[in-house]
Amino acid sequence: MDKDPADTPWILLASEPGKWQKLSPIAILYFAERLIRQLASQFIYLLPALLVGYAQIRDNPGLWLPVLSALLTLVGLFAWLSFHYYRYRLYKGHLQIRSGVLHKKHLDLPFERIQNIKLEQPLYYRYSRHVCMLLDSAGSHKQEARIYALAQDFAERLKREILRQGGTTEGQQADKEADPAVTEQEKLLISRSVPDLVVHGITSNRIWIFLGGLAPFFDNLFALADEQLSRLGLDLDGLLNPAGQAWWQFGLYVVSLVFILMALLTLLSIAGSLIAFYGYRLTRSDDRYIRRSGLLTRHEVSMKLSRLQVIVRKQDWLDRLIGRINLKFEQLNANIEHTGAVAVSGKLMVPSIDEVQCQALIDDIYPSNQMAQIRYQGISRRFILRNGLLALLPFAGLTGILLFKGESQAMAVCASAYLLTLALIWQRWRRWGWAVDEEFVYLRKGLLGVDYYCFPFPKVQQTKFRQSIWMKPARLCSVTLVLASGGQTIPFLPEIDGRRLIDISLYQLERLKASWM
Structure with missing residues (x-):
């Protein structure tokens, strides 16, 4: 019987770096779970048909058992085939991956292109102490590579080897982290308690987005709710009929139903916040910031300070009422797609902190910033x-x-x-507002809430000056400062201010001569 390759001693990769490696069989669970999530994401397209045929489904539940059994069989078969055809190896400074069942893929990723390596541990991997390794590179718009179901210790060694062979300074840092004495020197910057995450779930609730997505199905949903409530002895049509009752009674029923719906959706938002951020800890080790969190799937995301592009201080209207702030650090590849919004490699967020905690974190990264006290110019x-x-x-x-x-x-x-x-x-x-000093550009924008942006001049890669035929007579313009994390546009500036902002940006970029990454 062959030995599990995920538990193979490190000497195999050291002595035979060109040998193709197989995954641990436990990777089948990951492939199955990923396929089920993909199918669930397409469920919205089947929802109208299910709502229309609800009565038939209810009266004949046995018809769906063979369909469900066949579907689960196909998921299991496809997961096994995905595991069977997956191979990876380290070869001449490259990470190579072969995968795919119907569509064969061969990924060749040079070590020097790898910018971030993250470890992810789903709930079903905790007992066996396996993790998934995710790698991405600068300039990518999607996740570059994933290696599934590696033994945790083996994954740490593989991570250090990739960074070391890539010749990056982070590789040297990774070698230091191999020493437990050094790992203990990580400085805890902030952690989030369960009450903090509950507050975040309440303030980040997007009820209107959820309701907008359900708008086409309101008639079917109300019919389904009416049928279920009738079984409980409640007449929904009677309660929502203004002709058969006093106006105040009708209004009370409507307000009560809206409140119940909002409460249910808020509970869902709170559950999502707890699942994403449970056990949140943000630490610093030298010039690296490390975020660990997750209830069902544990995520470890690291950010090298030199790769930080922009700091975003976000406050929605409810956050402003209770004095809470969501702080985001956006680095390279802010548009990388990934399963789970909080695990997007381009962004590292600190949820629901107060003013003092927020300013302390900003000052830890950019001690000379003036985001809180600088005077902003309007448009x-x-x-x-x-x-x-x-x-x-x-x-x-x-x-x-x-x-x-x-x-x-x-x-x-x-x-x-x-x-x-x-x-x-x-x-x-x-x-809308903007300001500059000798080191940073500051932006302010929002609607009911207010967001503040701060980024150093060396992060500017490109400037754009726009002036429409309607702006030119009024001597107005729009200026866009392009960063590796995306563009930041200031509209309706006086033309003289717009050109001055571009000149200052390019001058400071040349004067400071700092790297954008």
Whole structure:
């Protein structure tokens, strides 16, 4: 019987680096779980058919048992084939991976391109002490490579070997981390308790997005809810019929139902926050920041300080009410796709912290920053005029139709909606601001909440100056500063300020001569 290659002594890779390696059989669980998640993500497309055919499904549940059994069989077979055809090796400074069942893939990733190596431990790997290794490189828009089901100690050694052969300074750091005495020198910057994560789940709740996605299915959902409540002796049609009861009673029922729905969705948001951030710890070791968190799947994400592109201090309207802040550190590859929003390799977030904790973390990274006290310059009021006129076009068309039909009440509602839109445009203009000092660029924007951005001049890779035919007579422009994590645009600047901002950015970039990564 062959020995599990994930538990093979390190000497195998040291003496036979060109030998193709197989995964541990426990990787089949990962392939199966990933396929089930992919199928679940497509469930939304089947939801209308399931809602329409709910009665038939309920009356004939046995019809679906063979379908479910066949589906699980196919998942298991595909997971085994994915494991069977997966091979990886370290060869002449490259990581090579062969994979694929129907579509064969051969990945060849040079060590010097690897920017981050992260370890992920799903719940079903904890007992066997296996992990998944995820690798990405600068300039990528998707995850470069994954090696599944490695023994945890073996994965640590493999990580150090890849970084060492890649010739990076992080490789030297990885060698230091092999010494337990050095690992203990990690400085704990912040941790998050369960109450903190509950608060984050409440403030980050996106109820309106969820409801918007369900909008096409409201009729079916209400019919299903009515049927279930009728079994409990509750008449939903009667409760929501304003003709058969006093207005205050009808309003009370509606408010109660909305409150119950919001409470349920908030509980889901809290559960998501706990699953993503449970056991959150942010530590620092020399110039590396390491975040560990996760309830079901434990994630370890590291960020080298030199790769940090921009700091984002985010506050939604509810965060502002209770004095909480979400702090994000965006590094290279901010658009990398990954399973789980919090595990995106380009971003490292600290959830639900207060003002003092937020400023302490920012000062730890950029001691000379002035994000909290610098004076921000606003943008032109023509931002309001331009967006107000654009918003007026659909409202004007709708008002004309209503006027033709003599719908005076609907016209009043339409006018009120346009005034509300103008108020939101004004509020967005009021939030906009920008500032610079000798080292950093600062931006402020938002709507009901407010976000602050801070990044050093050397992170600017490209500048863009835009001036439309409507801006030119007013001597206005829009300026975009392009970073490795994405572009930051300031609209409706005075032309003289826009050119000055570009000149300052390029001058400071040349003067400081610091690396963008």
